[in-house]
Amino acid sequence: MPAMQTVYHIRDGAVPMYEIDARHAVASFPSEWASEPWPASKATEKVEPKPAEAVLIPDNxxxxxxxxxxxxxxxxxxxxxxxxxxxxxxxxxxxxxxxxxxx
Incomplete structure (x- = not known):
């Protein structure tokens, strides 16, 4: 079974992920994900959300x-x-x- 690793999201805190996904998140999104818990000062900073894309909801x-x-x-x-x-x-x-x- 793949190894699990806990990484830390700046808003959501500790999140367990498969190790490969954790490494990808930390490397690709360093302003949102970290290998260590975020300092309290950073965790309270606002993360700019990505613009929301409209989702097509079918009539049915x-x-x-x-x-x-x-x-x-x-x-x-x-x-x-x-x-x-x-x-x-x-x-x-x-x-x-x-x-x-x-x-």
């Missing part, structure tokens, strides 16, 4: 399988291990927050 998303809706909800910002009802709520919240097209 409610008819999709639960696993597909959960995956879609992750694209719109759902975090953690969620169930289908939580995924649906995340998708509905995303849709409600989108600007309405001009008529």
């Amino acid at each position: 998303w409610k008819e999709m399988k639960a696993a597909e809706r959960i995956a879609l909800s992750k694209k719109v910002g759902a975090k953690g291990n969620i169930n289908a009802a939580e995924a649906d709520a995340a998708i509905e919240a995303y849709l409600a927050a989108q600007p309405k097209p001009a008529e």
Whole structure:
């Protein structure tokens, strides 16, 4: 089994990852990931978020399988291990927050 390593995200703190993924995160995103815990002064600094890309939600998303809706909800910002009802709520919240097209 691949070795696990704990790395530290500037906002989320300790995150266990496969060693190869941990090394990649630290090397590729040094302003967000570190091999050691972040000093308190750095951890409270704001990390500039990447501009959000619009996620295309199909008109028939409610008819999709639960696993597909959960995956879609992750694209719109759902975090953690969620169930289908939580995924649906995340998708509905995303849709409600989108600007309405001009008529």
